[in-house]
Amino acid sequence: MKDDAHGEKAGMALGRRYLTLLFADLSQSTELAEIMEAEHYATVLAAVRKVYHDAIPRHGGIVVRVQGDGLLAMFGYPVTREDDGRGAVAAALEMHQRITDLRPYLPAGRHLCLHTGIHSGLVLMSTGDVELGRFELLGSVPNIASRLSDAAGPHEILVSEETLGPASRFFVTGPPQLLQVKGRAAPLLVYRVDARASLAESFSASSRHGSTAFVGRRAELALLERAMDDAMAGHTRSVAVAGPPGMGKTRLVEHFLSRVVQRGCTVLRGYCESELGAEPLQPFQHMLQALADEAHPHTPDDFDALFARLAEQRPLLLFIDDWQWADDASHHVLAALRKRADSRLLVVLSTRITPTANAPAAADQTLLLGPLSDEEARRAIEARLRVLDPFVAEEICRHANGNPLFLEELCHSAARGDGGRRLGRAQGAGWLNRLVESRVQHLSAAQIELVRAAAVIGNVIPAWLLETITGQRADGPLQLGLAEQDFIFPGERAGTLRFKHGITRDIIYESVGLHVRQALHLRIAEAMQAHSATEAQDEALEALAMHFDAGGDAVQAARYAELAGDKALSASALDRARTLYRVALAALDRLPASPAVALHWVAIVHSLGRICVFDPERSELALYVRALELAERHGDAGTIGRAHYWLGYISYGLGDGRAAVAHCERxxxxxxxxxxxxxxxQVVAALGEAHQAAANYDRSLTLLDEAIAVKKRHRSGRHVNVGLAFSLVTRGYLLGDRGQFAEAHECFDEARASIEGLTHEIGATVHGLRSAVLLWQGRWEEASAAAIESGRNAEATRSLTQLSVARAMDAFSGWMLTRQPEHLQTIVEVTAWLVPRQSGLFRSLNHGWLAAGLTHAGRHAEARRHAALALQRSRQRDLLGAAMSYRALARGFAARRPERVQHYLDRAMEAARARDSAHEIAVTQLCAAEIAWQQHGRRENALLDAAIAGFERMGMPWHLREGLWLQSAMEAGTREELAPAPAGPALSAVS
Incomplete structure (x- = not known):
């Protein structure tokens, strides 16, 4: 790669770097300057600057600029070290202490102190000058570090969590706090660092870091347990737990140690630091801190003798973390301990497989940690994120490829809302970026060139393309070396390579300078174009879109992104199609404005609309509003009509019934x-669907019948008519709500027959709405089966909205059949998936089910909250959960505020009649009769008779049995809590 316009060079020179930046200033310096003689204040500044120039290099940093009493220092150049953040904090602590001790010419009662800010991330470096300092540092990182310094008070060191990450355990910190930093949209998580942590504090923090449940590693734990058994029997053992960074070595040993302590063994611990902080016999010196009553040894032989004596008293386990950085004297101690074959001693080392030490030889056994299995990775994600979009979880698994550290960081990112599904790249924290970049810098210059070119190509790398771009064979020694270093491996498909961890690829990609990167993307796109002239270009559409987009060619990016979006949509890959259409729209926005570009933009939004029908996102609503504005400015009546049509459809999908009707009418x-x-x-059908969502059933049925009749006349046997299937299931759903269940199922059967054997997003809708109608009818097992089938289709087409609805319906079926509380928790979780999308369609059903179930479970406060959420949806004419919620409120208030019961029952009946919902009316009558009997012993025979007749007429056998059970209880004069009917659970569940 050649130098770019900013003096950027490949390899180790200037350009993009992952740096840790430290800003420090003398507190209250202006006030000091005013009350001191100028010469004395100059002496103070000279002393402060000397501290700067002494402390920063001692901890691996470079003084970039000293201006007045202010300091800018950087850590990570010329070599990025993974502990750069730790070095910066250690330097800050030293400077703060030394400057506090300075007393040159200070007035009585005065003392000096600093305030410091430290932040890490990607920085663009170029050579500086007298004014700028040794280097010019550009990007957001210098600004944020400076603002952290400004926000720090006297004596304070504010450090971003992105800087320290797990290394925060080496320091005593205040509680984390969110700081709103000017120029940054999201608040920044920061710590106030007070001091270095003691050994006990460090290990305590280490055990707390990632304190979620331990997952997997059963075989490895069993091996460690056997080694401990041998040691307790008097046979010295040593085990090295080895693997690449982030593989969970320390976490595994921590979990093992907690079990060893319970067996009555003595556990001593220490860790090794890199060359910057190392001292002779460091890990064993740490162990002495836990042995206050022992004589302090000084030589390797002294330590050997001490540990031998301790092992005679009780079984002893010595654990040393980061053994790869151990000094020679520590190696001598370990060698001596291993020679004691008959001691009750187990030594456990955590060590890395590094470029300079591929296999540790310091122990009898080496336990090589590999990646977590797919099942273990899924369990680890669930342990960290209780509520998670399953498609994001899938992306986390794919990107981390079983690396526990990457899994944890990506889970943190998802929890912050940064982990959405997108064509772009994952963002690592500063400490994680340094970890990856420090590994890259151990490669040869040729390997660095190769891995960065591969990162620009993508996570999956066609071998021919890598060879074309770099001139290096994909199976040559350079690539084989990258495989040995855990970077690039042969892919699952023949003729491809892949990065072992997607997050590694993303971090390396970001380190490639913009101009070099753009040029590479264009070269890659042109090579792919030439190659696809003889190969199937259809397979390369998405890659061509990505490379032309990143290379700055908006015309080609828009062209290929639209084609790739069409291809993804035809394959029902909704998430990929959505992403690609968004890329196409963004590319068109970079072109000069013209009517042709505007109408092309509108057409792509209309293609995007075919996704929003099944998987809407409120964030996209603005696109449809803009498309309508452009259509009215540049288009004809047909273009304007379609723009209103799609704006109406996304409003329908988001649950905005009134807006949907208004736009579809226009x-x-x-x-x-x-x-x-x-x-x-098309518009007549959409308008019918909008009126159905708004509970205007008569108008909806007229429009749907009109559309269905026309579509049937023009139906071709050569392909599936998705529009016809959608209209049929909407009609079936409407009829089901009216209690016309037989006619409803005829509609579903006809729609299902038209898509038999087809994996399409309409399949999730057909089975999903049928499941809802079966739930209304009380056919729980069949409803569950239909919901499961809907979920399968939603997963296959990657429609999060439909998957959420399907899982909720299956969970409510399970609740009605088993009363197990985990089913209610499932409804809570799948409802939360869609909170970021702010979509409302069918949400009131979820909240209504929760209101009913939680009331039955006695969780009245939660039930009232969900009832309120369901009733809020009524403002948009979404009445699906209203009657159910009012019934739940009536039951909840029956014992505590009986005077409110009738009010809620009346409101439930109003909501049921507003929907013209025969089954809701009958269930409300049954609910009112039961409460009247249980509360007052009053027989509401008319209500009960009406309910029973309705259930019989509509074909609702489960509800009919419940009604007859209540009738028999009333005749027997039984008023206590009703026992379950023979055919099902207690009556109150259908409230």
Whole structure:
């Protein structure tokens, strides 16, 4: 790679670097300067600057600029070290202490102190000058570090969590706090660092870091347990737990140690530091801190004798972390201990497989840790994120490839809302970036060149393309070396390579300078174009879109992104299609404005609309509003009609019933003006669906029947008519709510027959709405089966909205059948998946089910909250969960505030009648009769008789049995809590 316009060079020179930056200033310096003689203040500044220049290099940093009493220092150049953040904090602590001790010419009662800010991340470096300092540092990181320094008070050191990460255990810190930093959208998590941590504090913090449940590693734990058994029997053992960074070595040993302590063994611990902080016999010196009553040894032989005596008293386990950094004297101690074959001693080392030490030889056994299995990775994600979009979980697994450290960091990112599914890249924290970059810098210059070119190509790398771009064979020694260093491996498909961890690829990609990167992307795109002239270009559309987009060619990016989006949509890969259409829209926005570009932009939004029907996101609503504005400015009646049509559809998908009706009505006016029969039928169907969502059933049924009749006349046997299937299931759903269950199932059967054997997003809708109708009918097992089938289709087409609805319906079926509380928790979790999307369609059903179930479970406060959420949806004419929620409130208040019961029952009946929902009316009658009997012994025979007749007429056998059970209880005069009916759970569950 050649130098770019900013003087950037490949390899180790200037350019993009992962740095830790330290800003420090003398506190209250202006006030001091005013009350001191100028010469004395100059002496103070000279002393302060000397501290700067002494402390920063001692901890591995470089003084970039000293201006007045202020300091800018950087850590990570010329070589990035993974402990750069730790070195910066150690330097800050030393400077703070030394400057506090300075007393040159200070007035009585005065003392000096600093305030410091430290932050890490990607920085663009270029050579400086007299004014700028040794280097010019550009990007957000210098600004944030400076603002942290400004926010720090006297004596304070503020450090971002991104700087320290797990290394925070080496320091005494205040509680984490969120700091809103100017110029940064999201608050920054920061710590106030007070001092270095003692050994006990460090290990305590280490055990707390990632304190979620331990997952997997059963075989490894068993091996360590056997080694401990041997040691307790009097046979000295040593085990090295080895693996690449982030593989969970320390976490495994920590979990093992907690079990060893319970067996009555003595555990002593220490750790090794890199060359910057190391001291002779460091890990064994740490162990002495836990042995206050012992004589302090000084030589390796003294330590050997001490540990031998301790092992005679009780079984002894010595654990040393980061053994790869151990000094020679520590190696001598370990060698002597291993020679004592008959001591009750186990030595456990945590060590890395590094470029300079591929296999540790310091122990009898080496336990090589590999990646977590897919199942273990999924369990680890669930332990860290109780509520998680399953498609994000899948992306985390794919990106981390079993590396526990990467899994944890990506889970943190997802918890912050940074982990959405997207074409872009994952963002690592500063400490993680340094970890990866420090490994890259151990490679040869040729390997660095190769791995960075591979990172620009992508996570999966066609071998021919890598060879074309770099001139290096994909199976040559350079690539084989990268495999040995855990970077790039042969891919699952023949002729491909892949990064072992997607997050590693992303961090390396970011380190490539913008201009070099853009040039590479264009070269890659052109090579792919030439190659696809003879190969199937269809397979390369998405990659071409990505490379032209990143290379700055907006015309080609828009072209290929749209084609790739169309291809993904035809394969029902909704998330990929959505991402690609968004790329196409962004590329068109970079082109000069013109009517042609505007209408092209509108057309792509309309393609995006085919996704929003099944998987809407409120963040996209602005796109449809803009498309309508552009259509009205540049388009004809047909274009305007379609723009209103799609704006109505996304409003429908988001649960905004009134807006959906308004836009579809306007679309119908425009469509009829064009005399485009196909467009008219589409709008008529959409308007019918919008009226159904708004509970305007008579108007909806008229429109749906009209659309269905036309679509049936023009139906072709050569392909599936998705629009017809959608209209049929909407009609079936409407009829089911009216209690016309037989006619409803005929609609579902016809729709299902039209998509038999097809994996399409409409399949999730057909089975999902059928499941909802079966739930209304009380056919729980069948409802569960339909919901499971809907979920399968939603997973296959990657529709999060439909998957959420399907899982909720299956969970409510399970609740009605078993009363197990985990089913209610599932509904809570899958409802939370869609909170970031702010979509409302079907949400009131979820909240209504929760209100009913939680009331039955006696969790009244939670039930009332969900009832309120369901009733809020009524403002958009979403009445699906209203009657159920009012019934739940009536039951919840029956014992505590009986005077409120009738009010809620009346409101439940109003909501049921507003929907013209025969089954809701009958269930509300049954609920009112039961409460009246249980509360007052009052027989509401008319209500009960009406309910029983309704259940019989509509074909609701489960509810019918419940009604008859209540009737028999009333006749027997039994008023205590009703026992379950023979055919099902207690009546109150259907409230």
């Amino acid at each position: 679309a119908l006016v425009e469509a009829r003006a064009t005399q485009d029969e196909k467009l008219v039928v």
